[in-house]
Ligand code: SF4
Ligand code: SF4
């Protein structure tokens with residue numbers, strides 16, 4: 141007999157069943173009827189369940205083998221969370237480059253960037269700074285760091301996924317309940333953590349896989365994009381168009397460094413940049 | 419243990435002890451005061467020249483007050499007082515056990531349902547006081563009478579239920595001496611009192627003026643037809659074997675027979691257990707209170723402590739049913755004397771409690787394992803399965819009786 145799965149996805153193999161699935165697939169059999177199926181078997185199962193709940197071991201998160209009661213005594217016992225659990229965010233300030241990508245990507249618009257004086261983080265050792273040039277630049281002595289309103293956050297994990305530096309991380313902390321909505325708004329300072337380990341330079345990764353494309357018809361060479369790029373990957377080079385017989389400088393993006401944060405595009409006053417998927 | 423003797427001894431000890439120190443002086447003082455006022459009235463009448471003897475007229479009353487301790491210690495008053503105290507003691511003991519049953523039920527249900535059961539309220543972190551907290555909660559609820567209900571019947575129905583249940587306790591012996599009363603037709607009386615409850619349920623369901631309660635009450639009446647007859651037939655088998663309607667006599671007959679009746683009549687015991695589950699209206703036969711179908715069954719419109727009392731009564735009925743099962747089929751309080759000083763006096767009570775608790779564990783286990791049956795299913799089951807089997811069980815009992823008479827077993 142062809143199972144529904146095989147009909148729907150021909151040729152696809154079912155993943156191996158976990159111990160949990162196997163147990164419950166077995167439990168669903170209902171071929172016993174009469175006094176065996178309606179009296180003896182339910183009573184036996186109830187007895188087994190009672191014994192397991194009383195003498196069994198604590199449940200683990202994957203409900204593999206023998207386990208105890210299905211409920212945890214919550215404030216006293218806590219569930220062992222999986223590694224990828226998405227709880228309250230934290231931001232490693234030393235890694236964050238203030239690119240605003242998280243604020244832009246957040247589907248609930250719950251991230252707000254806060255502006256700080258640069259020297260608040262500049263007392264860290266030089267080698268840990270990595271590519272974080274916005275903190276070192278003498279002209280720009282201000283930095284931006286994200287703060288999150290957890291009253292609106294749906295813990296989708298997009299911010300963690302697209303953060304180019306890995307500064308935004310989601311922890312196991314899930315006890316955020318509070319009686320006032322204001323207490324759910326976490327300022328940037330509250331999310332700040334020091335790095336657990338930072339090995340070498342912070343690597344920049346373009347996780348959103350977009351880079352800006354220059355429309356040289358519109359570009360006036362004003363250098364706004366270059367000044368605001370958090371990774372300083374824009375260089376002004378001679379463009380094809382001339383003004384007063386001199387070529388207009390157009391931005392050229394170093395695609396190995398660009399993180400696709402679209403700050404340049406939103407800063408451009410002449411609509412000369414747009415983001416393109418690569 | 420003969421509870422009447424013990425209680426009477428304690429009462430005599432207390433009253434005669436108090437008599438010398440409190441009761442006699444106090445009532446003597448009272449009599450003196452009364453006499454003083456009487457003599458005042460007498461003096462008042464003397465002013466008018468009437469020669470009266472009011473003090474002498476009230477002499478019987480004052481001497482009665484003076485001799486109040488002796489009045490209390492007289493035979494009639496003492497036996498009435500003793501019966502009252504015994505009744506209260508047994509009622510309190512049963513109610514305490516009922517609280518334990520509710521705790522057991524919730525805890526075991528939790529474990530069967532893969533949970534913990536009550537946990538936080540109570541001693542040593544096991545939720546033992548949860549029942550008391552819940553009772554307190556019910557106690558604080560407002561008592562609401564539905565507007566269009568039949569007011570009198572609505573209030574009377576729980577009274578019928580509760581009082582008929584307490585009447586069972588009045589005739590239920592827990593050992594040769596531990597009972598409120600042990601009439602000769604005890605088992606008959608107990609079964610009659612058990613059978614009153616469906617009437618209370620029907621009345622309560624009808625008086626609440628609600629579709630669900632009415633259906634619940636009707637179901638109770640319909641169900642009664644199917645389980646009551648096999649139940650009485652199994653009891654008839656036991657009575658044929660024992661030759662008496664007396665609970666104490668039945669237990670005595672079992673120890674003369676040398677075997678619990680539940681062993682030769684295992685069929686009867688199983689039928690009895692099924693029917694008694696139906697009698698005390700627990701899953702799988704809780705049709706009148708099918709909370710999945712009928713909100714809360716016939717108790718839908720009841721609230722507050724009245725509902726709490728109805729629940730308590732249901733557990734008391736469960737206790738009585740288990741006790742009758744233990745007496746009829748499991749040898750009641752017969753068992754070896756426990757060789758521990760202090761416990762050997764009450765070993766009979768301990769044995770019957772052990773048997774009752776085992777039967778109640780079985781009740782709880784059944785309740786949380788089996789699905790509820792439908793009305794037609796229980797009628798079908800009762801008339802076409804249980805009734806013939808119960809009749810067969812009667813024949814077994816008659817056979818054992820005849821053979822026993824022939825070969826001199828008894
Ligand atoms: S995406 Fe990452 S690096 Fe960019 S501002 Fe947010 S946390 Fe900082
Ligand atoms: S987890 Fe999702 S909703 Fe919450 S801040 Fe991050 S992107 Fe926004």
Ligand code: SF4
Pocket residue numbers: 351352368369370371372373374393397398399400401402403404405
């Ligand atoms: S070039 Fe534009 S998109 Fe790329 S990192 Fe700089 S500001 Fe962001």
